[in-house]
Amino acid sequence: MSCLDLLSAVRRQLAGRMLSVLLVAAALMPAHAAPRTVEVFDRPAWPALQAGLTAPAIVVFTATYCAHCPAVIAQLARDKRRLQPSAQLIAVVIDAVPGEDDARLLRDPHHHPVDRLFAFQGQAAALRHAVDPSWRGITPYVAFLHPGEAPRWVTGPPSAQDLAAWARKR
Secondary structure (H helix, E strand, C coil), X not given: CCHHHXXXXXXXXXXXXXXXXXXXXXXXXXXXXXXXXXXXXCCCHHHHHHXXXXXXXXXXXXXXCCCCXXXXXXXXXXXXXXXXXCCEEEEEECCCCCCCCHHHHHHCHHHCCCCEEEEECCCHHHHHHHHCCCXXXXXXXXXXXXXXXXXXXXXXCXXXXXXXXXXXXX
């Protein structure tokens, strides 16, 4: 075997391996792209979001300073894909301003698994009260939603039982 034949064989082997690596990487990528815009979450946004539901959804109220929120969002994205693939995962950032913090929020890898991304616009305490009068601003604050039903609220990371109860309502 000449050097050229050997070099050609090595190239074919490397090309095959590179193709395998690319296929595995593509399979591990999320099924959807990260959100492209930061939507305004103002007083009318919460009732409009609930009224517009056609499938189950999970809404995570999060903050940029929340140490637990990124892991909760990542876990909910995995669980949602497994339990309710057609459901939306929505994040609402309570300490960012739409139009001002968009680039930072959209670049943040913690927001890439969500289908929609919102940021509070307006007085935070009034918005929290409009969402749930008993919410005191602790994040993550998670709403499990089904069309036409009241939200089921969880403060902190949802338990397996919380997820199972939400997924059973098909």
